[in-house]
Amino acid sequence: MTALTGVGVSPGVGVGPAYVLSYEVVVPSPDARHDGDAAAERARAGAALERVAADLEERGVRAGGEAEGILGAQAMMARDPGLAAEVAQSIDGGAAAARAVYEAFGRYREALAGAGGYLGARVADLDDVRDRAVAVLEGRPLPGVPARAAEPYVLVAHDLAPADTALLSRDVVAAFVTEEGGPTSHTAILARAIGVPAVVACPGATSIAAGTRVLVDGTGGVVRAGPTDGEVAGALAAAAAWGAALAAATGPGATSDGHRVPLLANIGGPRDVAAALEHGAEGVGLYRTEFLFLDRASAPSMEEQEAAYREVLNAFPGGRVVVRTLDAGADKPLAFLPPGGDEPNPALGERGLRLFRTHPEIMDTQLTALARAASGAPSRVEVMAPMVAGVEEAAWFAAACGAAGLPSAGVMVEIPSAALRASDLAATVDFLSLGTNDLAQYAFAADRQVGALAALHDPWQPALLDLVALAAEGAGEHGKPCGVCGEAAADPALACVLVGLGVTSLSMSPPALPAVRAALSRHSREECVLAARAARGTASAAEARAAARSRLPGLAALAL
The missing domain is CATH 3.50.30.10 (Phosphohistidine domain)
Incomplete structure (x- = not known):
């Protein structure tokens, strides 16, 4: 075996x-030339790209949910006007359509790979569009x-x-x-x-x-x-026991001794609401509004934004909807919202709130749209800013939210300086929310998309747990809530540890909610505290995980 x-x-x-x-990827010969009719060859290339785009869209509509948005974004890649112009230029220079498409996508690929982060992770999507278009032009079967x-x-x-x-x-x-x-x-x-x-x-x-x-x-x-x-029988039996335990864990999130821990969903827009409700989300802990803005030549109108926000707010009566304002820049650049100058290291440049301060009109529109959507909504809207480094930025954002008529303003803790001075931030805003993915990236100086550095992004790293504890403690000093909306919250064992560190709510991808709910329901708050203490007392992620699990006996019963 x-x-x-x-x-x-x-x-x-x-x-x-x-x-x-x-x-096997088809690589057209660098010497491939067309027969001299450039117009016909351009038309052939355009038809192939449109066929690929239409097929991707159709698949997305049939699949629905997350897939519809993902495949729709791929279709937009195939229809990108800039890419079409590059293909046409190569064909006018004599290149055959397949070679022109391959080369044009290659140049885009290099740009995405160099950007890293969110865009770097989309290289595989771009390659797929390229391979499908080349296959159509070469008369080969699609992948x-x-x-x-x-x-x-x-x-x-x-x-x-x-x-x-x-x-x-x-x-x-x-x-x-x-x-x-x-x-x-x-x-x-x-x-x-x-x-x-x-x-x-x-x-x-x-x-x-x-x-x-x-x-x-x-x-x-x-x-x-x-x-x-x-081995197969044992694994399937454990999985069956796990499924039964998840089905039995219903209702609001809480530890076995009744300590409430609201379990919320991370979403990218209205299309994700159904999955959140299906898995028992008590609200939204992270509404990623950038998905309204990506792949556009201009910002969405106030009316479009208001409609998208209102649809989500109406879906969670009596619950919380935590909205992150536009997190653009670095690995999520927007054509209509460029940084102030050249950035040799975009991940450390103008992104999130920093870009808002450079383009205040974008922020004003978003905050006004949120305030209009919140008027009369059955849920409570809470608005938070990404990439906040210190108190001055937090105070500026809180004032902007107040001027827009929004009742609750918070900040993301994803830069180590924010965790270190969380008490000062909590004195300035209404809540804190830990973005553990970026917090790890900046704490360990390790790009999230570099596979060789994956070990440094293990959320069980004791140093990361220390930063989480500092943030939760700082918020607690002022009686302010401190949630986690990074993927760390989706690990049932780590969710218990986070509660033990003082985190007050957990937000995650909707399918992860049942397992986290079940894990919390089988442990007291004191057990969570002891597990957190044990994890922080170790020297590595593996040791932290093992130490915590040894103090969380309910995980074995859940086959987790």
Whole structure:
């Protein structure tokens, strides 16, 4: 039996024969030329790109949910006017359509890869659009995976494109395993959305022979080729027990001794509300408003923003909806909102609140739209600013929210300076919210998208837990709430530790809510405190995880 280890990004256990996706990228010859009719060749290239865009859109509509937005964004890549202009220029220079498309996408690819972060993670999506367009022009079959099989299979690949996975279900695929990717990759997002166990960043996965029986643990990140019948039976029994425990855990989030911990959802817009409600979200802990602004030539109007905000606010009567103002810049640049000058290191440049201060009209419109949407809404809107480094910025943002008529202003704690001086921030605003993904990135000087640095982004790192504790303590000194909206909150064991550190609410991807609810319900607040203390007393992420779990006996009963 062979065991491989990767990053578990979608919980559960899946078993089935391996289907190893080994699509060979078609690279048109650098010498490929057209027959001299440039106009006809440009038309051929345009038709191929439009065919790809239409196919992606159609797949997205059929899949719905997260997939619709992801594939819609890919379709926009295929229709990008700048890319079309580059293709046309190459064709006018004599290049064949397939070669022109390949080269144009290559230049875009280099720019995205160099940007890193959110845009760097979209390179795989861009490659997929390129490969589909080239395949159409070369008369080759499009990339794809089996939509039907004799039994659910484990899909193994170097990486997976959204179009390959959006229409799959548990009836077709038992699990996903990829050598590339990370927790924020579209493979991970879609796997969680359709409830399929998934492991990414798993070196050696494609060496598994096709047809080999594979057991995938999407919680622990372990992939076993050729497991015994006993191992499969044990894993499936544990998964069944886990599912039963999750089904039994209902109602508001709380520890076993009644300490309330609101469990909220991270969403990107109205289309994510249904999943949040389905999994029992008590409100929204992170509304990522940048998805309204991305891939546009101009900012959305006040009316468009108001409608999107109001739809979410109306979905959670009596609950909280925490809205993060536009988090643009660095790895999420906007064509209509450029930074003030050249930035040699955009991740340390003008992003989030810093960009708002450079373009106050964008902030004024967003805050006014939020205030209008909140008027008469059945839920409470709370607005927070990203990338706040200190008290002066926090006070400036709080004043802007007050001027707009918004009742509650908070800040994200994702820069170490904000965690270190959390007490000062809490004295200035109404609440704090920890973004553990970026907090780790800045604390460890490690880009979130660089696979070689993945270990530094393990949310169990004791230094990161120390920063969380500082922030929660600082907020508590002023009686202010301090939530966590990073993916750390989605780990049931770590969720208990966060509560033990003093965090007052947890927000996560909707499918993670039941497991966290179940884990909290089986432990007292005191057990959470002891687990947190044990984790902070260690020297590594692995030791912290082990120490905490040894003090959380209810996790074993949940098979977590």
